[in-house]
Amino acid sequence: MNTDTAIRKQVLTRQDLFFIVDAFYKEVRKDEVLGPMFNATIHDWEQHLEKITDFWSNQIFDTRVYKGHPMEAHVEFDKKMHYSITPTHFGTWLFYWLNTINTYYEGANAELLKERARKMQTVLYLKIFEHRPQKSHNKLDEPS
Ligand code: HEM
Known part of the structure; x- marks a missing residue:
C-alpha cells in the first residue's frame, strides 16, 4: 500500500500544536526507557501538555505564552x-x-518544529552536562 498518499495537514493553529504534543507524549509514555522517566516526574499531564504547547507556540507563532526555563528544568531532571x-x-x-510530525x-x-528540536537537543544536552558534578562527567554512552 502506498502510504505517501495520506493527507497531511499544515501546522496552522494552537490546536495543531496541541495535537502534535499530545500524540508525541502518548508514544513517549509507551517507550520502555523514556516512559517510566516521564511518568515518575510529571504528575499533572494536562498541565504539562498545555505548557509544552505554549513552548512550541512561542517557537512557531512567536507568541509569548510560555514563560518557563527549559535549561533549568532539564538540569534539575x-x-x-x-x-x-x-x-x-x-x-x-x-x-x-519527528515521527509524530511526519505522520500527521x-x-x-x-519543518520548523523539527529543525528547532534538532538544534535544541544539542544545547539542552550540553547544558545538562555542564552542570554535572565533576565525578559524574564520565556518564556518556560508552559501554561500562
Ligand atoms: C529537544 C529536546 C527537548 C525539548 C525541546 C524539550 C522541551 C521541554 C520543555 C519546554 C519543558 C518544560 C520546562 C518547564 O518550563 O518546566 C520540558 C520539560 C521536561 N522534559 Fe523536556 N525537552 C526535550 C528533551 C527531553 C528529554 C530527552 C527528556 C528525557 C530524557 C526530557 C524530559 C523532560 C521532563 C521530565 C520534563 C518535566 C520537568 C518537570 O516538570 O519537572 N526532555 N521539556
Whole structure:
C-alpha cells in the first residue's frame, strides 16, 4: 500500500500544536526507557501538555505564552535521575518527535518544529552536562 498518499495537514493553529504534543507524549509514555522517566516526574499531564504547547507556540507563532526555563528544568531532571541522561535519551525523544510530525503534518511550520528540536537537543544536552558534578562527567554512552 502506498502510504505517501495520506493527507497531511499544515501546522496552522494552537490546536495543531496541541495535537502534535499530545500524540508525541502518548508514544513517549509507551517507550520502555523514556516512559517510566516521564511518568515518575510529571504528575499533572494536562498541565504539562498545555505548557509544552505554549513552548512550541512561542517557537512557531512567536507568541509569548510560555514563560518557563527549559535549561533549568532539564538540569534539575538530570539531577533527579542521578545524572544518568545520555544523548541516546535525546535521540529517542527526537525520533518520536519527528515521527509524530511526519505522520500527521507537512509544510513550513512542520519543518520548523523539527529543525528547532534538532538544534535544541544539542544545547539542552550540553547544558545538562555542564552542570554535572565533576565525578559524574564520565556518564556518556560508552559501554561500562
Ligand atoms: C529537544 C529536546 C527537548 C525539548 C525541546 C524539550 C522541551 C521541554 C520543555 C519546554 C519543558 C518544560 C520546562 C518547564 O518550563 O518546566 C520540558 C520539560 C521536561 N522534559 Fe523536556 N525537552 C526535550 C528533551 C527531553 C528529554 C530527552 C527528556 C528525557 C530524557 C526530557 C524530559 C523532560 C521532563 C521530565 C520534563 C518535566 C520537568 C518537570 O516538570 O519537572 N526532555 N521539556
